[in-house]
Amino acid sequence: MIKKPREKSVRLLTLEAAMRRVPLEHPQYKQIEKEHARLHYGFVGEKALDYYLTFLPNKNSQLLHGLRIEDPLNRFFQMDTLLITPAYCLILDSKYISGTLEFDETTNQLIRHRGEEKEKFGDPLSQVERQRYQLSLWLDKNNFPPLPIASQIVLTHSNATLTKATPSLMKKVTFHTNLPNKLQTIDNFKYPPLLDKSNFRKIAKVLIKKHTPDEFSLLKYYGIPYHELKKGVVCPGCAYLPMLQKQGNWICRNCGLYSKTAHIENLMDYKLLVGNMITNRIIRDFLLLPSPSVANYLLNSLELPVQGTNKGRKYLLTQFKL
């Protein structure tokens, strides 16, 4: 049973907003594009797991995706997928990387070989070990029994091959197509159940409650001042900017699309890139609205919480979602 669905991280959503708002010719655009691609394909890889996760051998399983929690020493850790049964936990870490891959078991590094060239992809074996340790600390701190924690690195790209696949490595790493067999092998250990019905329900509830989404101040990170962003409403159909405002409709001059709601997702760009507070003047500037009364009309239609009155009125985007 999926207890926490897979969603794009705030970091990925922010990078998507930046791809729309940072001009192509900006010196930081290439860096943003690279980081966006890394997270985008990471997400594609995680989603590639989902089909194989429908083959769960233990029907009494809870799945939590993209969980980010704090260990007792205030260190956050994030797991692509956490599977919980009454008898054990399993952490899955997906790697969406194509090509000939080697896990160096001495240095723990993941390396891609291209002819003579070597490209490093971090240290997923140590990373998942760390997650196991931090989860065990978390269980203890939150008064849950010491469930055994298994882990698997799952290679999710269909064009990935492994070189030097030793038996000891294949205990820790698998291809996504083989995940059902791996799940079965782990379940066959027949660990004794440590969680009773009420604790089994409670553990997912507490984990979801403690989930803390990552925060990412992209403009600060890349040193981009607000005024360098592209302004206006981006067309949801063809990404052309800016759309024209006519009698409550947004009209795209490029593809002819009409929309009554295009400003809403564009306001999300503002929230992700700039912040949780907006005024009449700011929304006019960011969405290139023709007048204060149009801005007023849009802001009132969104029914946002407000602070202050008249000219000093501030609208809060804290709870604003698509």
Ligand SMILES: [Zn+2]
């Ligand atoms: Zn368009």
